[in-house]
Amino acid sequence: VNIPRKNFRSVFKWGDPNHEEILDSGIRRVLKEVFGLSDDCFSQPFLAGERQISLNKASALAAPAIAELREIVGPENVETDDFSRAYHAYGKTYFDVIRLRLGMVDTPPDVIVYPRSDQDIHQIMSWCSNNGVPLVPFGGHSSVTRGLECPHGGVSLDLTRHLNQVISVNETNSTVRVQAGIGGPRLEQYLNAFESGYTLGHFPQSFEHSTVGGWVVTRGAGQESTCYGKIEDMVRAIRLISPVGTITTKDYPAMSIGPDLNNMIMGSEGTFGVVTEVTLRIRAYRPQNVRYFSFIFPTFEQAIQTMRLAMQAEIGHPAMFRLSDPEETDFSFRIKGYDRKIDDRLLRLMGYHPRKRCLMYVTAKGDPDFSNLVERKISKLARQNGAFALGSKPVLTWLEQRFSSAYLRDPLMDAGIMVDTLETAVTWDNLINVWDHVRQTIKKRSPAVAMVHLSHIYETGANLYFTFLATMDRDNPIDDFLQFQASIIQSIQQHGGALSHHHGIGRMMAPWLEQELGPDALAALRALKKHFDPHNIMNPGGTLHLD
Numbered sequence: 001v002n003i004p005r006k007n008f009r010s011v012f013k014w015g016d017p018n019h020e021e022i023l024d025s026g027i028r029r030v031l032k033e034v035f036g037l038s039d040d041c042f043s044q045p046f047l048a049g050e051r052q053i054s055l056n057k058a059s060a061l062a063a064p065a066i067a068e069l070r071e072i073v074g075p076e077n078v079e080t081d082d083f084s085r086a087y088h089a090y091g092k093t094y095f096d097v098i099r100l101r102l103g104m105v106d107t108p109p110d111v112i113v114y115p116r117s118d119q120d121i122h123q124i125m126s127w128c129s130n131n132g133v134p135l136v137p138f139g140g141h142s143s144v145t146r147g148l149e150c151p152h153g154g155v156s157l158d159l160t161r162h163l164n165q166v167i168s169v170n171e172t173n174s175t176v177r178v179q180a181g182i183g184g185p186r187l188e189q190y191l192n193a194f195e196s197g198y199t200l201g202h203f204p205q206s207f208e209h210s211t212v213g214g215w216v217v218t219r220g221a222g223q224e225s226t227c228y229g230k231i232e233d234m235v236r237a238i239r240l241i242s243p244v245g246t247i248t249t250k251d252y253p254a255m256s257i258g259p260d261l262n263n264m265i266m267g268s269e270g271t272f273g274v275v276t277e278v279t280l281r282i283r284a285y286r287p288q289n290v291r292y293f294s295f296i297f298p299t300f301e302q303a304i305q306t307m308r309l310a311m312q313a314e315i316g317h318p319a320m321f322r323l324s325d326p327e328e329t330d331f332s333f334r335i336k337g338y339d340r341k342i343d344d345r346l347l348r349l350m351g352y353h354p355r356k357r358c359l360m361y362v363t364a365k366g367d368p369d370f371s372n373l374v375e376r377k378i379s380k381l382a383r384q385n386g387a388f389a390l391g392s393k394p395v396l397t398w399l400e401q402r403f404s405s406a407y408l409r410d411p412l413m414d415a416g417i418m419v420d421t422l423e424t425a426v427t428w429d430n431l432i433n434v435w436d437h438v439r440q441t442i443k444k445r446s447p448a449v450a451m452v453h454l455s456h457i458y459e460t461g462a463n464l465y466f467t468f469l470a471t472m473d474r475d476n477p478i479d480d481f482l483q484f485q486a487s488i489i490q491s492i493q494q495h496g497g498a499l500s501h502h503h504g505i506g507r508m509m510a511p512w513l514e515q516e517l518g519p520d521a522l523a524a525l526r527a528l529k530k531h532f533d534p535h536n537i538m539n540p541g542g543t544l545h546l547d
């Protein structure tokens, strides 16, 4: 994507620079009802970010240093202008966006370098090591954990311009080997186009604007992870270039040769080195066989029971298995105006009441015998737990907007609404406890919307994904947000949820990592960091609480 190089909005806005989402009348109505917003809030955008970018902080690297980097990668692959430095200074979490809306870019990188090859990366890394300059790998720019910040300046190493190709596909082994800077759509289109048709099956909501390297080092999860697995289930081999050498693992289907090096690199979030190549398992792409089905349940507990039993029944796993809690279900009904329609009156008469009922969306993929079996068995379990089948249409509608809904954050923030997400993983026996307590924490702020969904489902538990909305403190938007966010993270941790299921840790969750892992485990990670990066140049300044 060629980003127009102009104002702060072009840096913080999500996705395609030419696509601005608007809040339709349904959403506006609900925002007015819940937050008491006036029409003015929609006509006068709050901190719209239209100011042209100009940074107060000059690059700390002197001209001869920049010249040496130009020598390595060619002058056209080195940038020092204010727009590029602001663009590479942050990711896409709310904290990043609000700082950019305020025009705050306190610690931009000094220079952006676009390597053309592994050889370039080796040379840039040596140069950084010799000169004590930080090096921060940069992929799709979608980090939601402050993973891309450059607290000590340095080089932002952007892999997306040149290292973005499929290297090879091995149809016999069912694998694809790629350069780490490749994005979701290019990889998926390449695989789909084969005569036999393949897919990776990794569809995070950020699919269109994130890269394989980013997925791997943050241990991401796609919307169909219930059948395809998280990215770590797909990875077969990795090449990592670190300041002390290169590790290239082999693409065995499985192995027992000591601790797993792939797993050691996955989750390292740019602190051990740069991932330059990945080999991934692929599967058959057969869109004609997909089954789409959905249900409404009378209660959250009954819907969860259905999910758990389905995952433990040995009937095969659905691809997408997604459940909205009562507040998310009601919110979606209200913004679409369904709560005022005759169908909704019927649903209420049938016992599916607001504040209790829950929507479940399911797809099943694979051989038709398999996908039909999965649909039949899950439908039976759902009926036994009080569900009413809604057919394929709600799922198809949801799938149509599954990537574009991310664009809504920008107009919501224009209207002065804080919107962000936090997520966790829980075992089945602790799911309701965490869901309930974290929601209560969010609701201490009044008014606040606390929507939750489950979308990565396992035999032993599931994720919980919290989306929270509240009005911004227009005088003190940053501290207000950070305090609110910290209270939610603490609540997740206090009640036994994982610090993250798939966003990773970055700098944002780092203060809570020691409590999550324990001091001895953190010491082991720090020892690895010391080995790979003795001069602490790789993504320094708090990432993963390693320095």
Ligand SMILES: Cc1cc2nc3c(=O)[nH]c(=O)nc-3n(C[C@H](O)[C@H](O)[C@H](O)COP(=O)(O)OP(=O)(O)OC[C@H]3O[C@@H](n4cnc5c(N)ncnc54)[C@H](O)[C@@H]3O)c2cc1C
Pocket: 014, 091, 092, 093, 136, 137, 138, 139, 140, 141, 142, 143, 144, 146, 147, 148, 159, 180, 181, 203, 204, 205, 206, 209, 210, 211, 212, 213, 214, 215, 216, 217, 218, 219, 220, 221, 222, 223, 269, 270, 271, 273, 274, 275, 276, 406, 502, 503, 504, 506, 539
């Ligand atoms: C709207 C939205 C929706 C999202 N939905 C999902 C979702 O459904 N599932 C999910 O898992 N995540 C999701 N995320 C989070 C984010 O997309 C993921 O963390 C993603 O994996 C990051 O990939 P990226 O290429 O954008 O990496 P970046 O944001 O560029 O970088 C992320 C981190 O990885 C490091 N890094 C990047 N590339 C490399 C490399 N080659 N070698 C070493 N280190 C590297 C960076 O230094 C940084 O620390 C979402 C984010 C947004 C904004």
